[in-house]
Amino acid sequence: MGQKLDYFKFQSLQNPFGILFQPLAIENLITNAINEKEYSEEDVFFQNEQWHCFEAHSKLSSPSKEDLLDSLNKQIKLTKKHLQESTHLIITLGTAWVxxxxxxxxxxxxxxxxxxxxFLKELLSVDEISQSLEAIFSLIKSVNPQVSIIFTVSPVRHxxxxxxxxxxxxxxxxxAIHQVLNSNRFLSVAEGYFPSYEIMMDELRDYRFYAEDLIHPSQTAINYIWEAFKEVWISEEASKIMEEVDAIQKGLQHKPFNPDSEAHKLFLQKLSERQKKLQSRVSHLSF
Structure with missing residues (x-):
């Protein structure tokens, strides 16, 4: 879904610390970002020829301790910036096991x-998850009172x-999500719940909608869920811009039979003009 937002040129930040599967990890990231935590040697460790941090996904891991610390500190600053400036925040929970x-x-x-x-493996209770989500609400509201928060549960099966x-x-x-959303205390900052898990389980309940590992949704399922999300959360005005972006993206991906032909040069010229026209309306777009 994050790739879809990138494709359509939304200003977004996806998983700054890599995929975090459980609510306490997400709460910890938000807490550290707002408090501007500075990561140091005490926060990382060496394992299997790479440096890691228990608070981040392995995609940030590095053979260099300095590179890892640099990445962690850059991402924590970037996270705070987006928490302060974003209009919408989508929090996807994957598991209650920690x-x-x-x-x-x-x-x-x-x-x-x-x-x-x-390690000890534990299952978070509904109340423990609710308390974590309430903390997330309060933290985000302290730096961005106007942001809309959307919760969803990942359809990926663990x-x-x-x-x-x-x-x-x-x-x-x-x-836990519905327990928190039904609390009047948080209605002002919560837009609600997007049922990606329920769509996968109830509308797409067939293994042809899963990838080969039978765990992750297939591209067909992803496209279906994206269309449902777009219908509910994306405005008509934004949808029109997305159509223009899509046309330009497809033009940029086009592979000509003869790159030196006059027809292709004319095609590229018209595509460039179309980009400039759209960028004059939406200044942040960059292709």
């Missing part, structure tokens, strides 16, 4: 293939936890 590092008694965002014996355990986990997430 891992607690025994040595430090802290819940981690990612285990980075550290031996499992060094089958490594087990079929029953995955269902229980998703149930805890859904119950």
């Amino acid at each position: 891992y607690r590092a025994i040595e430090t008694d802290t819940i981690v965002a990612n285990c980075h293939k550290v031996p499992q014996k060094k 089958l490594k936890d087990g079929f029953v355990e995955n269902t229980l986990s998703k149930a805890h997430l859904i119950a």
Whole structure:
């Protein structure tokens, strides 16, 4: 879905610390961003020839400790900037299962293939998740009172936890989200809930809508969910701009049989004029 927003040239930031699957990790990121945490050597560790941080996804990991710390600190500043300036914030929860590092008694965002014996696996209760979401609301509202917050539950199945355990986990997430959204205290900052998980489970309930791993949604399913999201959350005016962006993007991806032909040169000229015309209306667009 983040790739869709990128394709249509929305001003967005997707997963600044990589994918964070559980609510406490998301709360921790938002807390650290607002408090402008400065990451240091104490926050990283060396494992399997790379430096990692328990608070971030392995996509930020690096063979260089300095590069990892630099990335963490740049991303934390970027996160705060977007929290302060964004009009909408979409929070996707994946699982209620968490891992607690025994040595430090802290819940981690990612285990980075550290031996499992060094962690305790726990299922967050509905109340624990609700408290975390309430903290997220309060934190975000403190720096951006006008932002609209949209919650959704990831349709990706965490089958490594087990079929029953995955269902229980998703149930805890859904119950907690609705418990918070039904509280009058947070209605002013919450736009609501987008049912991506329910669409996948109820409308697309067939394995042909899954990728080959039978865990992730297929591209067909992603497109279907995107269309549902667009219909509800994207304005008619923005949709018209998206159509223009789509036409230009397809033109840029076009591969000519003869790049030196006059016809192709004319095509590129018209495409450039179309870009400039749209950019004069929407200044932030960059192709």
